[in-house]
Amino acid sequence: MKRALSPAVAAMTLALGAPAAMAATQIGEHVAVSGFGTIGAMVTDNDGAQYRSDLRQSRGADKSADFGVDSRLGLQANVKFNDTFSAVGQLLTSRRQSDRPVVEWLYGQANLPAGFSLQLGRMVLPTFMVSDSRSVGYAAHWLRAPQEVYALYPASAFDGGQLQYKATLGPVNLTAQLAAGKTKSDISLLGTAVTIDFEKLRSANLLLETGNWLLRLGQTQAPGVKISGFGLPPLDDKFTGVGVQYDNGTLLVMGEYTMRRQSAPAPFDSNSWYLSSGWRFGVWMPYATVSRLTPKGSRSGLVPADKVSAIGLRWDAMRNVAIKAQYQKIDAAAGASYVNVSPAFAAERPTVNALSVAVDFVF
């Protein structure tokens, strides 16, 4: 319990200690330090399994309230050396296999002519539409990204390089990214500690923004992914995603569809999607999300079907602070969503109701 609380307590201490008026803090002319965090609590109506928000978490929420599923704290420093060279570092504390803070990002960027830029180091793995800000609760309307889609990629950062191109074509703002590198992830799957080694990763992404619309297409490929613990051969992994978002300031509608295809025996092949919508009434934003994961291919049972409906409310309570509550009806089995599953729960696969509350802040 004490271990579970530590990120939450750290976040809370920092949030309370920081003056409410604090925004990104400029240190001298070249360095900006900013941070984000979430203090969250979650409870379900079933003790047979623990719900988690990340494959890297080896415990989660059941009938006793859990503070570690969503709580996290991030600190970021942006250093601008000149108009060409800059660097970004981000430290993140959240519940993963270890509760120690990790260097989530640390990269240098060079702005090249004609809208190109080059990044080298550790940076976000652009597998989803909101991969880049998944940990930043304050930036999102929902309490947490739908796990049926967002839990599918066990890594959130990679080490390597990325070439980015930005251009404005009439009313359309275009961003294209090509990335290559490697990453490794320690996860917990079906009661087993598993290491997934993406020795070679390459990813292509295209983002088109016009007016209130955003369209995102992306594919991440990893040949010969090594997965420990299940006696699987190295798998060629291909993960494709399409996302659309509409936000006119009052109405928000967004959805993503992702497909995973692997080489034989393709135990993790799946299709998944979510659709989420919210309406802003001043500082209040009620929202609803439906999400679904459908196994494809050999159906070895490693990725069982999940179906989740959620309703929630975001309240912009004060400057830089949002308070959220979310209720979920979860129809899922062991796999991505649950950890520490009892045999009875695995056999019965009951529908679970879950309630989460969170305070998101930025400073």
Place this chain on the structure above:
Amino acid sequence: MKLHAFAAGLALALGSLGAAAAGIAVIGHPGAAAMSKEQIADVYLGKSQAATPLDQPESAPIRADFYTKATSRDLAQVKATWSRLTFSGKGQPPKELPDAAAVKKAVAADPKAIGYIDKAAVDASVKVLLSLD
């Protein structure tokens, strides 16, 4: 009771009308080209790097008024948008200057900078790129 509420509502409506009547000017360097509302919104929401946006302090009423008119978003939504960009390393929010005079001075000195000030404060040192009424 009902009358009171009505009167308060009317006063509020007239008050906001009064504020709106003053109008906001989006200003740029004298050599800059005019911009559309969509282009201004893209720059201030971090979607476009076509110009360098400047902000007035959060305590200044013109800031909320500007974002409502230019982007249809309130300050909390704008903050959420920028926190997404900041914490993905994709950009830093507009630089905040202490007042309209400082915005005007910065815009006059930088061909890429844009800002917003009360129309009444516009002078020959800057160019009005767009009027928001």
